Amino acid sequence: NIEVNVAPRPPVLCPGCPHRATYYAVKQVAPKDTIYPTDIGCYTLGLLPPYETADFLLCMGSSIGTGCGFSYATKQKVISFIGDSTFYHAGLPALINAVHHNHDFVVVILDNSTTAMTGHQPHPGTELDGMGNEALPIDMEKVVRGIGVKHVEVIDPRNLKEAKEAIKRALEHDGLSVVISKAPCILLERKLKKERKLYQVNQEKCKKCKICITKFACPAFYMDENEVKINPALCTGCGVCPQVCPFDAIGVVE
Ligand code: SF4
Ligand code: SF4
Incomplete structure (x- = not known):
């Protein structure tokens, strides 16, 4: 038996992670009883305090489908979170369903331009394919608008004022809204940028x-x-x- 006094270190989003800014902005404007279905990625760490933005997670790609259900079955606001990679992989069919059935909730796509959690693999929104060859990036905003979502906004969550206003507008919109919260994974940005402010x-x-x-x-x-x-x-x-x-x-x- 070893008795060591170790400080508790719960898993956290990295310093400078843009998801933290998105969650902070959402929590500033969303009603207290908002339901937050979430998905699989670094952003699942929103589960922990102080953000607590992950109430329900069934499987990969489930946040939008379960968001449809929660918004239909309750009178509470629903904000579903999904990452960019997961969105292309398994979120699109559920978003099509949400448009087709005229659901009324908010989808926030946390677009950090990579598949961050598993080591920065490319996805259909990036300019490289899985083998490192140049590839045609699929424009997320055009896809979302193209399937019929009427209320779509693209924000940089690192501008908190802009982020809060956009999320408020999305919550007030009568019908389905999509907010694409777009800022690169900080680890990726640090690889590319030598200079940083402290x-x-x-x-x-x-x-x-x-x-x-x-x-x-x-x-x-x-x-x-x-x-x-x-x-x-x-x-x-x-x-x-x-x-x-x-x-x-x-x-x-x-
Ligand atoms: S500027 Fe530095 S201390 Fe401030 S939030 Fe970003 S990483 Fe954290
Ligand atoms: S840095 Fe600002 S937010 Fe942090 S404890 Fe001091 S006054 Fe409060």
């Missing part, structure tokens, strides 16, 4: 409300004694946390 907390401005930790939960934040700080080894420079801080206490390291 962010830090201005201790004079910080009021220690801890919204950046408890509500936004980027793992680059930590408490050092009584101060909120950002670990420069973890910060990817996504630039979302300054939009979360109500006291303008987060800025770029000059």
Whole structure:
């Protein structure tokens, strides 16, 4: 028997992951009793606090089909999450069904331009095929509009204001809405970009409300004694946390 005191480390979305921004924006505007069917990918980690955006997962591609059911059987708002790769693989038939049967709920496609969870494999929306050859990327927005979805918006979730407004409009729309939340997987972006900005907390401005930790939960934040700080080894420079801080206490390291 070994007795070791190990700090609990639940699995988390990476620092700078655009899914965190999408979930944060959704939770800011969606009613408390919204039902969140989800799907298989990194974004399933939305299951955990503080986001709690994964109420139901049956199998790959199920989030839209089960969203149809929940929206039909309840009076609650429904937001189904599905990744880009899963959408092309198994989400499309259910979306066609949702259009055909005039369902009323929101689908958020978390488009990070790759199959991130299993190691950045290409998918039909990317410019490479599985063998690394050039391939025709299938335009997701055109596909969604082409099958008859009337309310479609493409957003960059790293702009929180834009993201919140788009999700609010989608929730208010009478009928099926699709929000394509498009921003590259941060690991992919870091491979391609050598330069990155680093962010830090201005201790004079910080009021220690801890919204950046408890509500936004980027793992680059930590408490050092009584101060909120950002670990420069973890910060990817996504630039979302300054939009979360109500006291303008987060800025770029000059
Ligand atoms: S959200 Fe801003 S003010 Fe609040 S603890 Fe974080 S850095 Fe400090
Ligand atoms: S900029 Fe802020 S949210 Fe983005 S990785 Fe750095 S600490 Fe996290």
